[in-house]
Amino acid sequence: MKPLLINTSDIIGGSSRAAYRLHKGLQQIGVNSQMLVQEKSSDDSSIIAPPVRFYQGIARSKISIDAFPLKYYQNSTRETFSLQWLPDRVINKVNKINPDIINLHWICGGFLQIETLSKLKRPVVWTMHDMWPFTGGCHYSGECDRYTKYCGACHYLGSTQELDISRWVWKRKAKAWRKVNLTIVTPSHWLAKCARSSSLFHNLPIEVIPNGIDISIYQPIERQLARKLLKLPQNKKIILFGALKADSNKRKGFNLLISALQKLNETVWKDNLEVAIFGASKPGTLPRFGFKSHYLGTFQDDISLALVYSMADVFVLPSVQENLANTVMESLACGTPCVAFNIGGTSDMIDHLINGYLAHPYEIEDLAQGISWILENQERYKKLSYQALEKAKSFTQEIQARRYLSLFKNLKNYKES
Secondary structure (H helix, E strand, O other): OEEEEEEOOOOOHHHHHHHHHHHHHHHHHHOEEEEEEEOOOOOEEEEEEEOOOOHHHHHHHHHHHHHHHHHEEEEEOOOHHHHHOOOOOOHHHHHHHHOOOEEEEOOOOOOOHHHHHHHHHEEEEEOOOOOHOOOOOEEOOOOOOHOOOOOOOOOOOOOOOOOOOOHHHHHHHHHHHHOOOOOEEEEEEEHHHHHOOOOOOOOOEEEEEOOEEEOOOOOOOOHHHHHHOOOOOOOOEEEEEEEEEEEEEHHHHHHHHHHHHHOOOOOOOOEEEEEEEEEEOOOOOOOOOOOOOEEEEEOOHHHHHHHHHHHOOEEEEOOOOOOOOOOHHHHHOOOOOEEEOOOOHHHHHOOOOOOEEEEEHHHHHHHHHHHHHHOOHHHHHHHHHHHHHHHOOOOOOHHHHHHHHHHHHHHHHHHOO
């Protein structure tokens, strides 16, 4: 079995971390897996990227070129919106590798043209890390459900025209997707439900296979030691928040977290809490949390992240829309309970009042209550931490890899029969 994973990069961003972990998990169970990326950060010989700096520079420039037509929409929300109209060289590389199965992950950033998928001559398993594969260009639709019929008059673009660029993207996908031997995988049940309701994927086989992590790395580290190494106080309860572009990505709910912390500042926690943030540098003007804050910067390696999760008393995910957040899974594996809104795939990982707290969507008071509930009782906290570790055992790289291998084998056998 020779699967090829295709993803924009090998370590940048949550979807890339998930794809890379699957790649390593498949190799660990003896599968001859390779990974094709636009930008490579590791020295792993099984990861294939443009060989010289010139081509890598072109690859990075394609991100802004792909988005250039969006400048026409001056009232757009500036949320990530991918058109994928630029030509690529992916087919030649795929043919040279000659895989048995192709496993797509995050292919945007100008990496893979929509029309290229119709030229793939192998069974394709597409692991969706967001909603883009079945929308007119957005990666998360918010309250919009137009993807269930067809896109157009896109509110992200600030458009009132039915025949806008989102309709153009949707029509290109509708034409290309029907020519592909395609199976969909979603990491969360929420995203599977969205895909099944979409006009582009409702007739396709859809499997739910959660992302996996290496629990030999993501495991509890003694809290006092972790805080000493990170130069954080030993005598405070610390709330942790983190994501790529943690304080600027609106979907991650940073403003909602600020409001929840301001609520907590009016309670008995006023002098006992501090806040730690990773995935962003310290801004010139600090947000008014109501508590002392520590900006930890960005971490690329798993060991450092395990240290960060282990030093915290609680991890908070205030996202307004989310697939299956790696951060929650990683935090649970380090024994740190989590608080999040009950949206997207969060309920796949957080069992309410068992290993964390699921707040009513977008209710600031309930988010603050959840943080307080996690921290206020030491005996209960020990049980929450134990259940967090138990939950993480069902999200290992090996479990994920074996489920993918079973799916790959079924597809290959089907083709050969």
